[in-house]
Amino acid sequence: MVMKVHGSVFSAPTMRVLIALHEKDLEFKFVFVDLRAGKHRKELFLALNPFGQVPAFEYGDLKLFESRAITQYIAHVYEDKGTPLVCEGKANIFSWMEVEAHQFDPAASKLHWELVYKSKIGMATDAADKEANLAKVLDIYEARLSQYKYLSCDCFTLADLHHLSALTSLMGTLVKKLLDARPKVSAWVADIMTPPALAKVLAMRNQQ
Numbered sequence: 155m156v157m158k159v160h161g162s163v164f165s166a167p168t169m170r171v172l173i174a175l176h177e178k179d180l181e182f183k184f185v186f187v188d189l190r191a192g193k194h195r196k197e198l199f200l201a202l203n204p205f206g207q208v209p210a211f212e213y214g215d216l217k218l219f220e221s222r223a224i225t226q227y228i229a230h231v232y233e234d235k236g237t238p239l240v241c242e243g244k245a246n247i248f249s250w251m252e253v254e255a256h257q258f259d260p261a262a263s264k265l266h267w268e269l270v271y272k273s274k275i276g277m278a279t280d281a282a283d284k285e286a287n288l289a290k291v292l293d294i295y296e297a298r299l300s301q302y303k304y305l306s307c308d309c310f311t312l313a314d315l316h317h318l319s320a321l322t323s324l325m326g327t328l329v330k331k332l333l334d335a336r337p338k339v340s341a342w343v344a345d346i347m348t349p350p351a352l353a354k355v356l357a358m359r360n361q362q
Contacts, residue, residue: 157182160202161209162189163359166263166319167221168209172358173318174225176351178236186362222255225312237351239312247306250298250313253291254305261288262320262329269327289332292339299338304346314346321347322356 159175159182161168175182187193187208194206202210203219211218211227218224229239241247264284298305306313321343324330334340 155214158185158212159183159209160185160187160199160212162187163355163362165189165208166323167207169319169322169355170221170316171209171211171224171228172355173315173351174228174239174312176354177239177315177349178228178232180228180232180235184358222251222312222316225315229312237349238309239315241307241309241311244307244309244311247311247313250305250311251316254313254316257291258288258295258317259320261291262324265327265329266320266323269324269329285328285332288329292332292336295342296336296338299342304342310346310349314342318346318352322352 157175157180159168159171161171161184163169163172163184172184187199189208193199194203194208199210200206202212202217205219207219209219209221209224211224218227225239233240261284265288268280268284295305302308304310304314325333325343325347333343
């Protein structure tokens, strides 16, 4: 059996799963889903994810969707391979994974829409209030990272990894000034964005 990831490397959720697989040094097949052509709405893909969103994960009879659920499966089932992505006995990881999903990601996604997508198509941007929302989250991160090297503990975990796709898209925007203004956050971002796994996923983008 071969693990398959169905998605687009330009999709943040798909990137999240691909990074986790590379961190674990697992072999997999990437199946490109042409979102522009609406392939994610076709019956073949809907059999993998009835919501029609990428990514979808397939391994034999196992079919999973929702990127954070997939990364948790990978981290726990293949705990003994590659980079440990969970800290033994550290329950804080669950809280900080939820923080990323419900606090950081919504704020980052709104800024991506304003600063990346709208700029690309020539629309006027209005990012001030959205920057303020992300700044509030980053202030809490700065305090947390003053106590620990990473968000959930002193080890790199899924709580950190889940940020990588959003950070990658925002580093070339004005958001970088929000990160740089907070020394602990800035150091954390520089640290988590250096692993080879992220570079491998970005290389996949260049091939697509």
